Amino acid sequence: MVQDPKLDIEQSFWETGIVRVAGVDEAGLGCLAGPIVAAAVILPPEVTPIPGVRDSKQVSAAKRIQLLPKIQAQAIAVGVGVASVAEVDQWNVLRASYLAMQRALARVAPVDHALIDGREIYHADLGSVTTIIHGDALSYSIACASIVAKVRRDRFMQCLAKRYPGYGWERNAGYGTQQHREALQTLGVTPWHRKSYAPVQAVMQQLPLFEP
Template sequence: MEYKLNTRGEVPALDISAMKIEEIKKMLAASEQVDEEILPVLARDSRSGVQKLYNKLINERDKGIREKERLKNILKYEDNCRSQGYRLIAGVDEAGRGPLAGPVAAGAVILPEDIEALTGVNDSKQLTAGKRKQLAEQIKEAALGWSVDLATVEEIERLNIRNASFLAMARAVDKLDVKPEILLVDGFIIPGVKIKQQAIVGGDAKSLSIAAASILAKVERDKIMEEYHALYPQYGFDKHKGYGTRQHIEAIMQYGPCPVHRRDFKPVRSYLDNRNGLFKDYY
């Protein structure tokens, strides 16, 4: 917020007593961030509308402070890598280990040191679908390098879901245009990848790079499941994305599995083995 100096070269005290509430709203909207100088002025105004604006600004300021502190905390692994001389640090994570249908997706992201544009990036499971899509675009724009790759249903059945997840992550790393110097990986070291790695249990909530990778993987996989819904609408893939919800399991009981179902996963296998009584365990 800009203030004009008076004839003595001083900044005069802001007087909003004669301003209407809508005028004050417009004045506040013109400021890109919470102006600490306006807060005591608003606090002294007894009008209920002004007090609502004051409380809103206080909440926004405190939210911003908390978000900065959170970002500082989830950059500690990246900061530690940089203190060791690494600059190209890739976060790696997967999405889709648990569903009964569809591929497992993996993301790899190399973020710049300046990540202010990525406020709000968090474990993909903590975000709404709309927020994930919004952040995915911001991540792609800000990243030094990013990629997403898959392991198919056939590969999941052939290798098992753990090894298929490793395969998807290895593919995502290999697909990066910029070669990373070190990987921060959610959960486990990726076998066969000849780049220094650090496994972080629960990494999607502890590392910004891993959180960014989890968002890209989740958004890509959700998109694929929505495409599968167009082919097999009876299963509701657009809603549950292949996870074992009651709706999904009842659809399998009614229609049987389709080509994108993971036939080695227990509810699907139960149907194929004609042991439908096991389905009650998933309600």
């Protein structure tokens, strides 16, 4: 049975007087197309966790949409940051994700400390941080951020899907599903594809750039 994340980690900071603790997570790291979207969520110390909030991958799309306004209502601050496809291709996907996190944290400043899902971070100025492997399953504020980032990115990809039909972005959000890969082979590469990724590069050698 999947357990809802708790506030134990946040509480350990709140008890020492560190109040503005931001949970941070991103969406879109493994996609073939679209930007990386990160979210930062700061919660009040007296917060009561919303039932059902957990790692966004463990929550249905419909449930995530229902949870988003509840998260926004109970948060002190919610910030979203984006790293573009061009930045992914220029810097690599990991460094681009750090850019998105920096931008999300800037939108909720000041931040006393950030809890970030993932492994130790190098070569990125994110301030005072604690990285937590599987943080979106352990920290409630990170789980909140994971839902915010996922919903915001999915909405953006759904808008792009109307301009670039056939890739299934309204359903796969730019991930490399079979439909997406087959569409790449027949329709070609769009300006929203990550051209530094091997599957996209392979298609670019065969087909011209897609023009809507």
